[in-house]
Amino acid sequence: MLFIEVFQDLMLLPRSLHASNAETLPFELKGSLFTLTVMHLFHLDHAVIERHLLDKVKQAPGFFNNTPVVIDLEGMTEPKQAIDFERLYALLRKNGLIPVGIRNGSPEYQEAALLAGLPMLPERRSNTNANGLIRKTDLNELTASLRNRIIRQPVRSGQEVYAPDGDLIVLGAVSAGADVIADGNIHIYGALRGRALAGVKGNIESWIFCQSLEAELISIAGHYQVCEQFNPTDLAKAAQICLREERLIIEHLTR
Amino acid sequence: MATIIVVTSGKGGVGKTTTSASFATGLAQRGYRTVVIDFDVGLRNLDLIMGCERRVVYDFINVINNEATLNQALIRDKRVENLYILPASQTRDKDALTKEGVERILSELKQNFEFEYVVCDSPAGIERGALMALYYADEALVVTNPEVSSVRDSDRILGILSSRSRRAEQSENPVKEHLVLARYAPDRANRGDMLTVQDVLEILAIPLLGVVPESSAVLQSSNAGIPVILDENSDAGLAYSDLVDRFLGKDLPHRFIEIPKKGFLKRLFGGG
Ligand SMILES: Nc1ncnc2c1ncn2[C@@H]1O[C@H](COP(=O)(O)OP(=O)(O)O)[C@@H](O)[C@H]1O
Ligand SMILES: [Mg+2]
Secondary structure (H helix, E strand, C coil): CEEEEEECCCCCEEEECCCCCCHHHHHCCCCCEEEEEEEECCCCCCCHHHHHHHHHHCCCCCCCCEEEEEEEEECCCCCCCCCCHHHHHHHHHHHCCCCEECCCCCHHHHHHHHHHHCEEEECCCEEEECCCCEEEHHCCCHHHHCCCCEECEEECCCCCECCCCCEEEECCCCCCEEEEEEECCCEEEEEEEEEEEEECCCCCCCEEEEECCCCCCCCCCCCCEEEEHHHHHHHCEEEEEEEEEEEEEEECCCC | EEEEEEECCCCCCHHHHHHHHHHHHHHHHHCEEEEEEECCCCCCCHHHHHHHHHHHCCCHHHHHHCCCCCCHHCCCCCCCCEEEEEEECCCCCCCHCCCCHHHHHHHHHHCCCCCCEEEEEEECCCHHHHHHHCCCCEEEEECCCCCCHHHHHHHHHHHHHHHHHHHHHHHCCCCEEEEEEEECCCHHHHHCCCCCCCHHHHCCCCEEEEEEECCCCHHHHHHHHHHHCCCCCHHHHHHHHHHHHHHCCCCCEEEECCHHHHHHHHHHHHHC
16 A cells, blocks of 8 residues: 655755855755655565556556655564565565655664665654544544645745645645645645645545646545546546545536 | 846746847837846856957956956947946856855945846756846746746746745745747647647746747847847847837737738748
8 A cells, every 4th residue: 555645854944045155065955845655564575565566557657657665664464574675675676666764663674674775764643543544533633723824826846835734725826846735625726737735644534626637646645646547527627636435536616 | 226137947048148138238228227147157148149258358257256346347238328248257167156246246236337227147947056146136037938848947937936036035025027938939839839828828827028939030140249139120129129118118919929921921822
């Protein structure tokens, strides 16, 4: 099972042009927010993993195109099973995925992964269980703390906007190459040409609304579709998107 | 109060320098004290198109490094009154363009030289030179060609203007954006080989300042070192004249968007 999730780096430096000193800096460290595919590994059987990966690729050709992936080990059914991370790395790499780290592993796993060049990434935040589903009690807490974010300009290619703990409302278009991300719903009063990820902390009740669906990718609580999977009759129309029984449902918005 | 205008695009070869030269010339022709600065350190194109390459002694970087004064580096245009050029250096490395240096020179140009318009010809890309050219801008001419990759790059530049310019950082009024659609060929757009004006406007969603047709006059003028706006018999020259008038507030219809009638008749009757 694959989920798309959002990580927030710990180190956030101001997004400004760096001032030049006497010596110019050879590099600059900046925090950034990434959407990454997470592979939840349940048990290690290289042949079975490969077969399922090939299935996925058949559904969405070109989606695994050197896609960075985080391996989550929380759901390992036999937590003592040894993992040869180098072999796993090679297998994923061969199928278009590039592992960039692990998450939720025992200290033994962490050590073995580090030797293979895979660092440990911060744990999943609260509110979700291993399946990315939200627990009932957490839902109440979430609604209590909703904070919405309104963007009054178009979101341009290369930009990324995140509304933590609430809805994201964009008054213009979202360009191809731009990402809009929210813990709650996403409302776009313009065309959606980039990627929209709603309910990224696992809220399966989230919706996406847009005036014209031309998206590169849509995702709700980790369940995603890329544009190649859209029904052509849904394209370039006002749409509302929700999740029903783990499937994204796209409906036309009529006035 | 001087207005700083950046001519930018993201992509290279779309017509920024051509536009900077004609736009600055047009403003000066209409009586405004104007200086055009070449931010393309290392390439140095603007002085060629303005026809003053033989008169370059000192450059922008010399002034930033206090190796020359602005008085020494500014080149007065021979054809048009009120017009000055600050050339880029051909050799020095781009790191010499510092925020403080650029700011000092811009404020000197505004205060001591009383320029009304400062036009900054940006290099391609989103690296230092391009960021410096747009950082202090009050307005931006975003030059785009009618093709997908150029439009995408312009979209990216618009994002940078709205988040990383000085106006954005200081939460002042945003940089005023104008679209210049250059190298437009209506027949190719109608055939679907290129994006149409409408396509581009739909994606970028900023006001259209002018459409400059694809024109052989541009290459001829730049080879001759004369900004094409001075060629009043050319379609591109007229397009730039309209563009400058529109910038200064005139309400003019857009020409050069439709397929020229003459070409159509020529094709019908097979004339040459
Ligand atoms: N409207 C036009 N019609 C035909 N050629 C053009 C036009 N505008 C620019 N060009 C040509 O395109 C090339 C790049 O133009 P330039 O202004 O130097 O672009 P940039 O500064 O964006 O790199 C030059 O060879 C120029 O002559
Ligand atoms: Mg140029």
